[in-house]
Amino acid sequence: MARILLINLAIMAVVLIGLELVFGTWFSREHALYQFTQIRDQVIVRDNPLPPEIGGGKPTITYSRDSYGFRGLDGPVSEVDILTVGGSTTDQRWVDDSQTYQAILQDLLAVQGYDVDVVNAGIDGQSTFGHIQNFPSWFDKIPDLKADYILYYVGINDMLKINPEDIFDRMEQPSTIAMLKGFIKEHSIFYQLYRVVQGLLADKPVQHELTRTNIAENGPFVDQPVISDPLPPVMAASLQGLQRRIGELDRLTRDFGAVPIFVTQRSARWLRVNGKPWGIPEYEPDFFESVRKHLPPEYAHLNGVDFFRFEQATARIIMDECMARNAICFDLMNELDFDNAVDFYDAIHTTPSGSDRIADYLAKKISDEIFLN
Template identity: 45%
Template sequence: MLRIVTINLIIFTCLLIGLELIFGTWFSSTHALHQFTKPRNIALERANPLGDVPPVVHYTRDANGFRGLTSDVSEIDLLTVGGSTTDQRYLDDTATFQAQLAKRFAEDGRDIIIANAGIDGQSTFGHIANFSSWFSHVKGLTPRYILFYVGINDALIVSSKPEYDAIEATGKLRRIQLFIREKSAFYQLYLIGKQAMRPAEESHQLSHDNFALPGSALTDRSTLSPDALDTHEVTQALQTLRDNITTLAALTREMNAIPIFVTQRSTAWTRQDGRVVGIQQISPGFLNRYTARFGPINGVDIHAIESRIAAAILDACHTADAVCFDLMQDVTFDLARDFYDEVHTNAEGAKRIASYLHDQLEVLDGF
């Protein structure tokens, strides 16, 4: 009996190996990104978690990890880099600000090829790592412009966040694991089956916590002490951000591309009659990263912090002679209509961003 079981196990193992050798990619050239730990080769279809239109959302990334690219990488005009506000994982491929920006230019009679390289959670530390661990491995990648939509994930940080910013595997075991995933036919079959059996997601409930909405109790007074944003810790974090912007501009030019930097904002504040007003106290959520440092604060305080971050970005941007767009100050959002949480825009918000970028880029010399 044991002998029969052993023989069957040997036959079964040989069969599996044979199938792997036939259907796997063990004898093909290893993809340049086989140690890339971020999403690629993805095609997801799911009910719209925002309860918006379209009812079904398609989220795709190609073999190089780019979202929304319909042409060869050598034809990219604009490569967009950022965190989740650039990735826009809950928006359909056709609803991101990149897709809507390309549509605006198409309506002008111009075909502008845009690729989305947003990575959820990435800060400027991760964007810097992208150049050596990602972009340099994409054969033929020669964008004319690289647009960095940054600020939210650089919330007064002084070092990288490995769980978000590291995009290349470290350690032999992890590299071997990713190599096998890259080559194995059975692993690819597993991914297909996993997606097919994926349970329906619960409807995403919109939360307007930390939204400075009309009719809400708002304040125009800061709770931060006058010198709270002038401490050594804050000054160091802002200088680190300036240094990272300078590095990104230099790396972009090494690719013979032109760097563009765009500032960001949250929903904790708005403007009324020329005044900045904000919610009276920040609730638990994304903006906890500020309350953890400063204690209880309000929306006016958030505006002051975000203004410092934006100023640091623009200062380094101008010093590097890059293209600088101050979306934080220039764009008036309808917070209730354009955002689905504290920092992420829905399709309407993405449309507003696309419109702003279109108007800025179309008058940019040489674009």
């Protein structure tokens, strides 16, 4: 009996190994996304989680990622015009495929006569630490991937940050065992099937959950910060590091054969009135753990004007380094105003109307400064 069992197990092992060798990607570098927190080969359709007044008019939304991990790729990877890189504000997890700023930007440019493929490579939670790692761990591993421009929509996830966030920014596996597990996951047909089934059964993505509310709908607002000058030492260290990483992204982008575009970001914690920032009166910061542990106690409660100052300092360093590198620089943080009550569904993430506003801004800038220059 034991001998028969062993024979059957041996036959099953041979069959499984054969299936792996035939259908897996053990001799290919095509699938490079299992080693980090990225979704691929999934189409998720769910009820629109945003209320009708800000939900973009769709009862259901579709969130899809192709085999490369991209959202919105319409043609071959060798003919991408604009590859957009950023965190959850680029990913836009709770906005339909057709209502992301990338999809709208592509449509707006098409109306102007420009046939442009705008592709979404945003990763939830990722900062410029992770954007740098995208090249060796993702983009460089996609055969024939080319892009004319790589647009970095950055700032929010880098604010006050001096270390990468392990969950989102560390692409490579931290140990030999983890690397081996990542290699097996990357190439195994059975793991790929497991991921497909998991995606079909998943109730929702595991990271950026829609649990927060819009904080900018009602006043009163204040015009003075809680934290007076000077900004904390961690801010100076953060800005110096961000400046270096913008420079590194510029270098990596040009080595990749693309032109870098840097776009600054803003939140809904403040608004401009006659050119002056007014902010929500109190906000308990939801900084990443890597940020919180470096902040003094008085940073436990801030207001919107404090965040305006942080965001402005962050945007300034991005623009300064961008211009020093002769890249393409769009200062959205200082140039674009939103209707915070309807364009955001929480402190930083845009609704379809907010994404539409971003797309309109980018279409004008790209048309004027790239295509008509």
